[in-house]
């Protein structure tokens with residue numbers, strides 16, 4: 005996780021962020037993630053990226069005062085999750101069945117993730133960054149359209165056409 009102060013790892017779409025902001029006005033959006041992780045059973049420490057002593061102090065205050073989440077706050081998270089799920093996107097579950105049989109080593113799941121950051125979050129910068137950093141030699145343009153991935157995808161995603169879209173967007 006990036007520092008709680010100043011933002012989140014991925015910019016949330018307004019339809020999701022507004023639910024969190026309405027529930028806790030003034031609370032950094034990423035504090036929800038920090039507190040969610042800290043409220044899980046048997047978790048004794050949660051680390052997020054912190055660059056300054058002020059960020060350490062802010063994160064420590066959130067964990068000291070805001071854990072565990074209340075039942076009402078879990079309902080807020082459910083509502084935010086429903087709003088996120090309602091956004092259009094590729095229904096990839098990151099199972100990676102497709103990746104195992106790809107003769108070209110295309111990072112299919114990561115590419116689907118980038119497409120969802122682009123489509124659902126409306127965050128072209130982060131989508132491109134994820135694509136650049138995490139696809140390595142397995143970029144969408146390496147696909148030879150053999151179709152092996154589509155035959156094993158439990159979500160019946162039209163992977164080849166999604167990869168073509170990724171080439172246009174990210175390469």
Ligand code: SF4
Pocket residue numbers: 105106107108109110112146147148149150151152153154163164167
């Ligand atoms: S269609 Fe493309 S991505 Fe899918 S298995 Fe074949 S080469 Fe890999």
Ligand code: SF4
Pocket residue numbers: 095096097098099100101102103112113116156157158159160161163
């Ligand atoms: S098999 Fe389908 S759902 Fe699973 S990672 Fe690949 S594209 Fe996503």
